Amino acid sequence: MLLRTVLIRLLTxxxxxxxxxxxxxxxxxxxxxxxxxxxLPPGATEQDIANLTALYGFDKSLPHQFVIWLSGxxxxxxxxxxxxxxxxxxxxxxxxxxxxxxxVMALFIAVALGGFVAxxxxxxxxxxxxxxxxxxxxxxxxxxxxxxxxxFVLLFGVLWPVLSISGRIDPRIEFxxxxxxxxxxxxxxxxxxxxxxxxxxxLMPAMSLALPLAAMIAQLLKQNLKEELLKDYTTLTRVxxxxxxxxxxxxxxxxxxxxTLALVGVQFTFLIGGTVIVExxxxxxxxxxxxxxxxxxxxxxLIQGIVMLFxxxxxxxxxxxxxxxxxxxxxxxxx
Amino acid sequence: MADVTASPxxxxxxxxxxxxxxxxxxxxxxxxxxxxxxxxxxxxxLMQDLMMERLxxxxxxxxxxxxxxxxxxxxxxxxxxxxxxxRIALFVSVIAATTTCLFGSALGLLAGYYGGWxxxxxxxxxxxxxxxxxxxxxxxxxxVMGTGLTSVIAAIALIDWTRFARVIRAETMVQxxxxxxxxxxxxxxxxxxxxxxxxxxxxxxxxxxxxxxxMGIAIIVEAILSFVNLxxxxxxxxxxxxxxxxxxxxxxxxWVLLFPLIALFFSVLSFSTLGEGLKKRFDPxxx
Numbered sequence: 147m148l149l150r151t152v153l154i155r156l157l158t159x160x161x162x163x164x165x166x167x168x169x170x171x172x173x174x175x176x177x178x179x180x181x182x183x184x185x186l187p188p189g190a191t192e193q194d195i196a197n198l199t200a201l202y203g204f205d206k207s208l209p210h211q212f213v214i215w216l217s218g219x220x221x222x223x224x225x226x227x228x229x230x231x232x233x234x235x236x237x238x239x240x241x242x243x244x245x246x247x248x249x250v251m252a253l254f255i256a257v258a259l260g261g262f263v264a265x266x267x268x269x270x271x272x273x274x275x276x277x278x279x280x281x282x283x284x285x286x287x288x289x290x291x292x293x294x295x296x297x298f299v300l301l302f303g304v305l306w307p308v309l310s311i312s313g314r315i316d317p318r319i320e321f322x323x324x325x326x327x328x329x330x331x332x333x334x335x336x337x338x339x340x341x342x343x344x345x346x347x348x349l350m351p352a353m354s355l356a357l358p359l360a361a362m363i364a365q366l367l368k369q370n371l372k373e374e375l376l377k378d379y380t381t382l383t384r385v386x387x388x389x390x391x392x393x394x395x396x397x398x399x400x401x402x403x404x405x406t407l408a409l410v411g412v413q414f415t416f417l418i419g420g421t422v423i424v425e426x427x428x429x430x431x432x433x434x435x436x437x438x439x440x441x442x443x444x445x446x447x448l449i450q451g452i453v454m455l456f457x458x459x460x461x462x463x464x465x466x467x468x469x470x471x472x473x474x475x476x477x478x479x480x481x
Numbered sequence: 482m483a484d485v486t487a488s489p490x491x492x493x494x495x496x497x498x499x500x501x502x503x504x505x506x507x508x509x510x511x512x513x514x515x516x517x518x519x520x521x522x523x524x525x526x527l528m529q530d531l532m533m534e535r536l537x538x539x540x541x542x543x544x545x546x547x548x549x550x551x552x553x554x555x556x557x558x559x560x561x562x563x564x565x566x567x568r569i570a571l572f573v574s575v576i577a578a579t580t581t582c583l584f585g586s587a588l589g590l591l592a593g594y595y596g597g598w599x600x601x602x603x604x605x606x607x608x609x610x611x612x613x614x615x616x617x618x619x620x621x622x623x624x625v626m627g628t629g630l631t632s633v634i635a636a637i638a639l640i641d642w643t644r645f646a647r648v649i650r651a652e653t654m655v656q657x658x659x660x661x662x663x664x665x666x667x668x669x670x671x672x673x674x675x676x677x678x679x680x681x682x683x684x685x686x687x688x689x690x691x692x693x694x695x696m697g698i699a700i701i702v703e704a705i706l707s708f709v710n711l712x713x714x715x716x717x718x719x720x721x722x723x724x725x726x727x728x729x730x731x732x733x734x735x736w737v738l739l740f741p742l743i744a745l746f747f748s749v750l751s752f753s754t755l756g757e758g759l760k761k762r763f764d765p766x767x768x
Contacts, residue, residue: 457614
């Protein structure tokens with residue numbers, strides 16, 4: 147039964163991925179504007195245009211172009227960027243680490259902050275503190291990441307300029323990176339100035355992405371904690387002499403966490419989607435920022451590559467969440 | 482402290498009223514600003530005056546009377562641009578949210594009631610759509626369709642229909658199993674007639690709540706697209722283009738960012754508070 151469920155899930159994932167490829171390809175090909183004309187210097191001959199059109203495969207029929215493009219994509223070849231004149235896969239992979247580090251940091255902040263507020267709310271349940279926490283998480287939730295980013299730009303850019311509001315790292319730091327995982331590589335090579343500067347630049351964009359998710363976690367986890375705290379086993383733990391906080395952390399949290407884990411899994415993809423505009427806002431050199439530049443410059447192969455990568459990332463994360471939820475939840479396992 | 486001792490019921494009642502009246506007040510202010518923009522705006526929103534560039538707002542030294550919230554780097558009045566910006570924000574939010582709502586709800590009703598292939602195709606489309614990061618998708622769509630308000634509205638509808646389709650589909654499935662639907666069918670009503678006259682009225686409250694939420698989302702999406710300069714021309718006053726300018730001039734003229742941000746903030750908060758309130762109000766489980 148379990149194997150069947152997994153196989154069906156894998157098959158639908160493949161269909162979705164194929165659908166995404168069709169949509170991306172179609173959209174990008176119906177875009178107006180001749181990208182070839184933009185690549186050539188003034189005074190290019192008809193022959194130059196024809197050569198370049200053939201080079202990029204624009205002279206073939208649309209289904210034919212799709213097959214060529216897709217067979218390349220399957221082999222990891224996303225074509226060549228028109229404006230940057232480098233392989234799309236190379237460009238995209240050079241920016242992916244920045245976006246991944248930012249997303250993971252935001253996820254950590256969201257879980258830590260949301261978890262803390264949930265435990266605090268459950269600890270002080272049915273008090274003014276709980277009402278206050280509920281009201282503020284409700285308000286935090288309805289403000290999207292873009293607005294949080296702008297608020298942080300104003301707060302830290304103008305009122306209290308302790309953090310930089312642009313870029314990924316202090317440009318004065320000299321460091322020869324072999325990967326683009328600045329935080330990870332800085333840690334491994336013991337360069338804590340690199341780590342500190344990168345984290346400092348990431349803090350505000352990460353907070354902007356994290357706050358709405360943190361509020362969601364706080365609401366859901368607190369609700370589940372409160373339900374657990376009414377059950378007999380928690381009373382038993384209290385009778386054994388544990389403090390209320392210990393009851394929550396040692397017993398209730400473990401049983402209340404599963405719905406929150408599912409929520410975090412699903413919402414993580416939305417968080418990654420949010421990096422596009424937040425990176426733009428903080429001039430952070432990640433994939434999202436590159437994507438918007440690509441759209442403005444009509445760099446079709448680059449846009450295709452970035453959108454495909456984001457979509458694949460979303461689909462794989464959703465698949466992983468679904469499968470691990472099936473494995474973790476005994477009721478679904480035998481269902 | 483008084484409200485801590487008050488009974489939970491009256492406290493909830495007070496909260497509900499404030500949550501209704503504060504957002505409504507803000508939306509009425511917005512509508513008035515949009516409708517009467519030429520009358521209430523102190524300056525021409527497009528007028529540039531390089532002698533008047535980056536004037537601070539009225540409470541700071543160096544401000545000029547008539548330019549209450551200061552001017553931007555081209556000497557244009559921030560308050561007047563905000564008032565005219567409300568026109569575009571409201572226009573996009575109403576038209577885009579309604580279009581999205583009609584399109585998404587129709588698909589949700591069809592998938593939920595007819596099931597079978599309708600449901601399979603629509604659900605698969607929703608899955609594919611959910612795999613795209615929404616902002617990137619919006620930027621891409623506008624780049625494909627060309628900049629301008631029509632593209633912005635079309636992009637919002639083409640992306641967010643899934644929000645309606647998913648929820649309305651689930652809701653319709655629940656309603657379709659109810660006895661009243663069977664009795665209508667036994668009474669001789671055709672399927673489409675049953676869907677429109679029996680099921681639709683029962684899912685309408687959810688549709689209206691989602692529509693409210695979508696208005697807030699549409700305002701944000703328009704602001705984001707103006708921010709990356711893909712909405713209407715950056716000379717036209719939109720909150721997003723003002724914010725983009727303010728972000729660029731953050732160290733010289735922060736007020737160009739602050740005031741449109743406040744307008745955007747209250748608008749989004751108002752629509753989402755109203756939408757969430759309606760959702761809770763109509764949800765039988767929460768009553």
